[in-house]
Amino acid sequence: MQFADRMNPVMNKNADPPKLLTEGRIQIAIAALAIVSIVMHLVLRFGYDSGGDVQNWPLYVAILLGGVPLVWGLLGNLFRGEFGSDLLAGMSIVTAAVLGEYLAGTLVVLMLSGGEALEAYAVQSASSVLDALSKRMPSRAHRKVDSEIEDIPLDQITIGDEIVLFPHEVCPIDGEVVEGHTVMDESYLTGEPYLMSKTPGTAVLSGAINGESAITIRAEKLAIDSRYAQIMKVMEVSSQTRPRIRRLGDQLGAFYTPVALIVAAGAWFASGDPVRFLAVLVVATPCPLLIAIPVAIIGSISLAAKRAIVIRDPAILERMDGCRTVIFDKTGTLTYGKPELTGQFVASQHDQNDLLSLVASVERYSKHPLAEAIVMAAKKSELPMKVASEIRERPGLGLVATVGAREVRITNRKTLLDETQGDAPELPPTTAGLECVVMVDGAYAATYQFRDQPRSDGASFIGHLGPQHNINRVMLLSGDRESEVRYLADKVGVTDILADQSPEQKLEIVRQETKRADTIFVGDGINDAPALMAATVGIAFGQNSDVTTEAADAVILDSSLAKVDELLHISRRMRRIALQSAVGGMAISIIAMFFAAAGYLPPVAGAITQEFIDVVAVVNALRVAIRPKSLTDF
Template identity: 55%
Template sequence: MPSPKKALWSAVRLNRAVLALTVIGIVAHFALMPIAMAPVLGFATMDWPLFGVVAFGGGVLIVEIVLKLLQRDFGADFLAVIAFITGVVLGEYLAASLIILMLSGGQVLEAFAMRKASSALNALADRMPTVAHRKDGENITDIGLDDIAIGDLIAVFPHDTAPVDGVVVDGHGSMDESYLTGEPYVVSKAPGASVLSGAINGDAVLVVRAERRARESRYAQIMQVMQEAEQKRPKIRRLGDQIGAWFAPFALLVAFIAWYLSGDSVRFLAVLVVATPCPLLIAIPITIMSAISMAARRGIVIRDPTVLERLPTCKTAIFDKTGTLTYGRPELVEILPVTGRTASDVLRLAASLERYSKHPLAVAVLAGAKDRKLALGDVARVSEKPGQGLTGAVDGHDVAVTHRKKLIAGDPAMVDILPPSVSGLECAIMVDGAYAATFRFRDNPRADGKHFVGHLGPVHHFKKIMLLSGDRESEVSHLSQLLGIDESLASQSPEQKVAIVRREAANAPTLFMGDGINDAPALAVATVGIAFGKHSSVTAEAAGAVIPESSLQTVDELFHISITMRRILLQSVIGGMVLSIIAMGFAALGYISPVMGAVLQEGIDVIAIANALRLSLVHNIHADLVDGDD
């Protein structure tokens, strides 16, 4: 069975063929008009080129519309079938050919415009290699990505792109993972360190053991998200079908009344021809894809296009704390070593190991070591399992970076050894199996947070703003007061977050913003879910929009992109339909012939589509000032 994508492009090629034949047939018709008026087999010679158009193009048209009707898609396209059949019955072959030209031309234009509008989304595909270098002993063989098996050893050459998720087994170097974070962030790599597909290697050869198949890798997930964004049929597109559903009976009624009152069947045809707004409805997906492209140029991944429709309607805003209203980049503020160890010694060991971690606290530990000008040690046997912490060997010492709960669960006596728990973030350091120190961190609020939260009500008409977090009450309350959020809830589990978001969404359209796997369920049940997709692919999958660079300014740009999209879309749809209705009135009164009506409707549709494409040409989007420095 052909894939949906192949079927789509087969339909595009077929419509191109129909369009080419129709243009040739119409041109030949007008070319023969001065010299071939004599009838042949009872038909004017100049009409014979149109018969091929009617036979081939009309057959394709009828098959496509019948398939839509079988799917209960009763829209404006149905008018085209009636108008086409009426034109053939009445001998208006030019009008029938122009209907085919209008439909096939509109569909070809749609394919071109949507491909043009979504070009920014396809840029990711250019990063991925087409082959991988499989290492078997001393031999290296080039294989296709689909041939990579779990456990294969893959050599990643300098400046190449990692083709699959895996773990380094040989080599020391670094990789650029900025496509995940939106920031120029290079991660050091050593045996035991994880590698994400799509990351660009540095200057050294790394041998990576494949942990996933290429189609299951992180990069493949990103590409799947992008494809879903293009293929998913959003609610606002169905609005176009709804318009067609009421417009088609209305146009038929006007056509029948014109025919009945005038007794002229040609008026029936003229009304239907001028009322065929199929390319007009193409303006809807073009506008949507243009908005998705504009968002992509600003580092926003629109996973579900419905967010562009729903975002301006949201009245309740709910935020997670860490990584959303804070930077998600904690700073090391205190080191509490046990007797017999110095803060610098423990920090040097921990920082040496943290070089190979992508945990948010790793950056803070490394920054602390850099501030103290500590020389980092040699590392081996790096391991980082979710929920288990980071382990490895540093200069012959077994070092583990873990957390309070894990230590107490393993040894309840640790309650008396660990320092008192306070607000904020912390981690515990073990050296050679013994507790060595506790590191404490502080995650500062975003500089633009107060401005952003404060403008949601006056500018974007939000009625309620909440802060939900799994952190301690003292941290959450402190942040709420700083940002001016009246309602906040602390120590919330993922299940509790889901219940709260679902309750609020039942009362009013609700926006939820979060960062982290524990936010994924809440993102999924909100009217609109926006993820700061820096660390978790699960979060990105659950959200309707993903902002990798974690910027509230970018969120505000998304607001304005969606507002602009709705405005342009309504201009195209309502304006085009109004012009069509006016033209229907003139056709019903006999002032517009079927051929004139087809030309006029084509002009209306081109105007509507050109207006829709206007969004893809916009490079600057207005956004409100949310800079914390102003």
């Protein structure tokens, strides 16, 4: 049994991913059949003197095996009162078959099945998020019983069991450390880019990644009630309630289809000749919708990929330019996701550079991000590194080492105050951000303060969203402390902030904002995944988590705000060119329809005219793949 099934036994009752997968495969198979049939037709027509009607046999197969199922499905839409460009396409398939325009009919089969396969893939992506979550979590745990260790399934863990977590393993349950000390990566939940020290008495969260030391944990919750399981449940609910996006082609087709049918029926009624009805439908075949728009989308996906942007759901290219609210997670999106040493408060008896050299000599042996920040600061100041020995990390006391004849200890404010009974006169006031306390030979030496610095282009990017992209509201949504979020907001110019938010709260906030206006959510952690799915457009930074990238509609590989701006421009440009191709092609087709209705365009001439319109529309749509001089404007 998979972890996802254990955590939520009802998760698959409504989503029905096998059905979605089957439908998508059927549409792909029909599209492949159409392609093969067209190629075989062209080979027989131009490559061999086959004679007779042999050259059309592959097209008969495509229309029979591909067109008939598509038309049958569209009839169901007709009975439900759903009118769109695909319905007119189905009528065009039938009309082409009646008129003997089998190649045109097969092309319509290809475009229709390809579009539906694309839709099936987009809808199916929600279930792949849950798959990624379940694959990340271990299926078994190491239970300790009387000095013996046994591997058991997660659902056999009971409250109070002692679970051994080996180095680099994912923690399977929520609990408390009872033996050992380590550091753990909890960024999937908290959004903080820092490793957290774990010693006896400290809490651990399911889904956190252990460091290089084994620890023993006492289970405080069942696996089904763990923090990780709760996130999975939130994800599953989000995937089921995510609104479907109405595609651009459907919106235009809702207008175009009735116009075509009215003109065709009017021509038949006025002339009494059913051939006029067929002629109008042939001219009205909505290839500018069925071909030009997908071509523009595919071209934009290609352009984005060249710019290190992966488009996972093509529908966002049609909707992004209409979004009016942008919601940012804090860490790793508007910040770099790496803490830097920003403040050194050194006791009077120590020299700042000498002490930093001393501390960096110890911290270079630590994997903690704050340690890396200290080492980088020392290197930047070109300070020498000294030999450290007797390095140890005593539970609850911090990192201790001997450098030369001096004992260096890196700990925290609480430990120092407890040991000095609150008597530390040189200790600076508490501020926002992270800090560590340095002691040398048992006496207070310094306090180092750290911040995850805002991106250098954050303020200019935020400032240009309103004037250039019609964004009415920018929000900063984070699980961090309000002081940290406020500091960043002031730096980048965001006034609307919500701090100390859990993944469930983030999800609900994004849902409410999306009800008010279409939203873009930008995040980079597993804790952002539910919100990414709930937003109209979800953008993930980097590839730090399979879950995050699966939940997102687009992934920014280079993790820069400039790439987000490029995606905004690619979307706007795609929509503009797609509308030019589709609306322009439809306008010419409507003019041609009236000529056909008047008897000036018989079916064969109408088909040729429509092919010319299609070529013009598609050639214009191909422009979208050509990179303009600039894709940013801030």
